[in-house]
Amino acid sequence: MSDISYKLFIRAFSSKTRLDIIKHLSKKGASVSDISNSLGFEQSRVSHNLACLAECGFVEVNRKGKQRIYSLNRKTILPMLRLMDRHIKKYHKHLKECGVLK
Amino acid sequence: MSDISYKLFIRAFSSKTRLDIIKHLSKKGASVSDISNSLGFEQSRVSHNLACLAECGFVEVNRKGKQRIYSLNRKTILPMLRLMDRHIKKYHKHLKECGVLK
DNA sequence: CTGACATATGATAACATGGTCATATGTATT
């Protein structure tokens, strides 16, 4: 289990943009432009971030005409999100701005 | 469930230093200097990173003379690590250098 | 095969993060 793998794994969750994309996809698959419009993010921003998620195995792509429909790898992501939710619910008191390494 | 909470949560896992500290603590609680010596990290580096982990609820502190003994909040961290392991085992083929956002 | 649309890629600039050094605080021993 290499450290680089850990890092890439965690990276998927470590930006607000990717988190928002993941949340959006948790409802259903969507094209780049759909995500882009729904979230108000630049097209290339969405594209870059989806590429990252795809490379890390969190997202799959399928063609549909000109579009590419991205969908979540639910099996891994959903339990992960649940786990995070549980922890955060319990520790939100701590989870204020972490001033230390800011 | 605020986004900042997610971000802080994930941050705990997002650096090699913190990951190493977590691994070290997974055996048993340890003082700053113990961690510092075992891992060969600067004292202040360990201290900064422990503070971050503590603030995010992943680690607890107890005094013992001059020392401060840090120990893992195992309930949250261990399932998290297991989940990561499982994903990484399955997707290591994807989890090579993610060139896109580098 | 041309135009229009959808997505991807690359370079760059702004910003965030982490490590180090210097220093401060806190605690026990004498």
Add this chain to the structure above:
DNA sequence: AATACATATGACCATGTTATCATATGTCAG
């Protein structure tokens, strides 16, 4: 109280990460 040890804090610099802009590729309709 003075010293020594353990840890914490703050400021700074180096590095990594992200968003944006410009541009390229890819795909369908006509």
